[in-house]
Amino acid sequence: MKKVLIILLISGITFFSTAGFLASASLLTAYTSKINYATGLGYRFLNRTITWDDNEYSSSVKASLLTAQFSFSTDYGVTLTPLVGVVFQNFDHLVFRQLPLSVELEVGNMSGWVFGGNLSWQAIDYSGIGGGLKGEFLYILGTTNNWSIPGLAVEGKLTGKPTWWEARVGPLVTLTSLDNFTPFLWTGYSPWRGNFSLEETIESLNRTEEKELQGKSHIFITLGSVFNISAFRAKLGVDFYPGKDGLDMGATLQILYSF
Amino acid sequence: MKKRYLFLITGLILTLLVSFIYSNQEFLRKRPDLIRQAEMVTTPRSLNEGHPWRPRSFSAKTDHLLVKFKPNLSPQVVATTLDSYRVREYKRIPRLNIYRVKVPTGLSVEEAVLVFQQNPDVLYAEPDYKAHIAITPNDTFFKYQYALYNSGQEIGIPGSPRGKSRADIKATESWEETTGQEDVVIAVIDTGIDFEHPDLKNKIYSTGYDFANNDPDPTDDHGHGTHVAGIAAAETNNEEGIAGVAWKCKILPLKVMDANGEGYYAWMIDAIVYATDNGADVINFSLGGDQPSKSLEDALAYAYERDVVVVAAAGNENAPVLYPAAYDAYCLAVTATDYNDIRPEWTNHGPEVDVAAPGVRILSCVPTWYWGPNSLPYGYGYGTSMATPHVAGLVALIKSIKPWLRVNEIMDIIRYTADDINAANYPGKDDFIGYGRINMEKALVPIKIK
Helix, strand or coil, X not given: CHHHHHHHHHHHHHHHCHHHHXXXXXXXXXXXXXXXXXXXXXXXXXEEXXXXXXXXXXXXXXXXXXXXXXXXXXXXXXXXXXXXXXXXEECCCCEECCCCCCEEECCCEEEEEXXXXXXXXXXXXXCCEEEEEEEEEXXXXXXXXXXXXXXXXXXXXXXXEEEEEEEEEEEEEEECCCCCEEEEEEEEECCEEEXXXXXXXXXXXXXXXXXXXXXXXXXXXXXXXXXXXCCEXXXXXXXXXXXXXXXXXXEEEEEEEEC | CHHHXXXXXXXXXXXXXXXXXXXXXXXXXXXXXXXXXXXXXXXXXCHHHHCCCCHHHHCCCCCEEEXXXXXXXXXXXXXXXXXXXXXXXXXXXXXXXXXXXXXXXXXXXXXXXXXXXXXXXXXXXXXXCCCCCCCCCCCCCXXXXXXXXXXXXXXXXXXXXXXXXXXXXXXXXXXXXXXXCCCCEEEEEECCECCCCCCCCCCECCCCEECCCCECCCECCCCHHHHHHHHHHCCCCCCCCCCCCCCCCEEEEEECCCCCCCCCHHHHHHHHHHHHHCCCCEEEECCCECCXXXXXXXXXXXXXXXXXXXXXXXXXXXXXXXXXXXXXXXXXXXXXXXXXXXXXXXXXECCCEEEEEECCCEEEXXXXXXXXXXXXXXXXXXXXXXXXXXXXXXXXXXXXXXXXXXXXXXXHHHHHCCECCCCCCCCCCECCCECCECCHHHHHCCEEEC
């Protein structure tokens, strides 16, 4: 599992972040001599059901991601958007039972960093309906947090750090016939994987639990629209993650300025 | 080019198809209108607060909701609204303006919650869950076992003193987490056991051994061992008798005391080795001597190195801690408290004392011959001998859910989760109750970190 995560992490970051800038140049020039640039801010809220301990238990991760985004697009419909930002994430009700003393997190928001980006390609535009593919990868590196364990006869502390990633990939359908207003439907496969490392220290007692987490739903549907107002482009979307036991939801807001 | 278009369109159709098959087919089939409503929600949120509708969430089989309407709505408007949902039964909880609503016919609880949540006049809607008290066994005499759950009840027959509420080891809360595993074994090294006792006969791991008489029949001819075994692991929730601390764990009886309650160290040493080599996870020593013994210490080390936890009584003479309890490196030394969380003066004391547990007026099993015919085989016991099996039971429960823990870790868990009940006079670890009276809830149930 760790190997897969590391491979995906390295490939994701390589593809979407700093190296993505360089790669984008050669990729884009292969299609066109003109590249359109845009930059702006994005906000995303996600709330996904996660499972752990071999799917025996479940809880949820709630995260707010505030990102700076840099977009490169060509006349051939290829758009690359690396992003970087901060995340506030909530893993409440995650229970660690492998430690000497079992603990349940109710600590509220934890901060962290988000790296990643997305790549889309509108391949066709026929009778006002566009079709293409879009992929997105986000890697979240949580900061290290310390908490004390209440109610013990001696002092005890916990040190925890979450890391996780989410990918979304699938076909993108747009309605291109409307002026300054482009509704879209994006759907497909969306894995979510994470790890929460928690170290418990109570005098001489010391153990660390590495909790492997995964998203309960593996598919997503995003409905939204892009609004073009002069040089500004705003995108609003609502995300759905349907699963056998329920429906998770989230939302995306992005505002870019083209130059 | 045509092939490319065909490929893309086919891919899109297939993806959409798979997406909807994976989603809740039954839910969609019954109420497609609910999905349409959900798509129109602009505030990002997850249904059921992001939690899947697991059976546990609705395990209480509720058929009611709690719905809070906006405060400016009159009862007449609310009544009209509820009527539009075909709600036949409801009741208003005054002051809070919350309505307890029976789920309309044809809707599941989940669907009804969703329907009400879409109404702009509703502040929130949620299932009317059923609460339950912590697990309480149905054993006839459980009400007298203040050590396990002390409600401040009379601790015996009418007219008996009342205990202080929650001066107990928080057993009922911990049983939510575990009641033990059948493959976890408590060796009771004592006067033997009554194999015919109704609360013990189904709890025997193996017939054990009688080292006092050197034969394979450790039948109790004294009564002490049967009482101790019952506290640790009497058959529980069987609608008779008492409850044990470790409901499902088994007992390995080893007799090292004769009918007079005396025995040689050599018999104890034999029993420690036998228990260690024959599947014991925890050894209960509700006995001891006032003389140290290197051989006894070596036997304890033998058990310790094989991850067998030894729990031993401190003694009842208001004197230094007895052996083997005084071998601090290898034993958890247990002293006694009473129904008010106060240490009796007769308990032994010293730096070796690790923890305390109730040991005053403890109801447990006695041999079926003890009171004679037509009497119930139960009785009250006093002493650190009675406190010790409470701790042994807790060790067995920890071993049941965390078999990977080492012996020193289990000992530390029990020490560090104890309640420092004499903190007013002796804050921190002291010579009288050690770290404090054990708290099973803290030792077993996940602690909430805020």
